[in-house]
């Protein structure tokens with residue numbers, strides 16, 4: 763069974779795919795509806811591609827497969843991007859600000875949960891925080907109008923639902939493990955902990971990353987949020 767850090771990485775990797783596809787859908791439509799935003803959208807899509815690569819590389823090192831929701835995030839992201847792109851500049855900004863708002867809250871929660879238990883996963887998550895905050899702040903400045911009441915709550919709710927779908931097993935897993943251990947008869951050997959990702963291993967892996975590798979972003983200490 764995957765440890766908590768690997769599960770967070772897996773869900774985040776799928777989420778970054780969703781973000782890339784939201785921006786791709788919006789860029790496609792914004793060429794007609796909000797041409798002044800296209801360059802900014804393309805720049806932020808490059809950030810999201812970088813984030814996706816950070817998580818992909820760490821998951822590959824751990825031998826963890828794609829999240830089941832990966833292609834769902836891709837398709838849903840494309841659809842959301844196309845629809846909101848069609849609605850123009852304010853709708854684009856409101857949508858992306860709403861998505862980033864939910865994402866930032868989850869990243870903060872993940873960092874608090876992981877703390878010292880998985881430094882490599884924490885470093886990966888920490889390495890994208892500054893750019894995610896930048897996305898949120900810039901789009902928030904352009905968001906508003908009636909979309910703030912009609913579109914933003916819907917986007918926040920659906921983003922939260924997709925994330926929760928991926929995280930549900932994270933919440934259940936420790937409870938299941940705890941109950942399995944309790945059910946063992948007295949005198950039986952204790953269940954061995956599943957092979958985790960010790961701080962020593964994390965340092966070894968990140969120290970071995972090649973110059974220019976996305977893993978180097980994981981090796982860096984997490985930047986302060988905000």
Ligand SMILES: [Fe+2]
Nearest residue numbers: 778781810813
């Ligand atoms: Fe991202």
Ligand SMILES: [Fe+2]
Nearest residue numbers: 781862894897
């Ligand atoms: Fe972002």
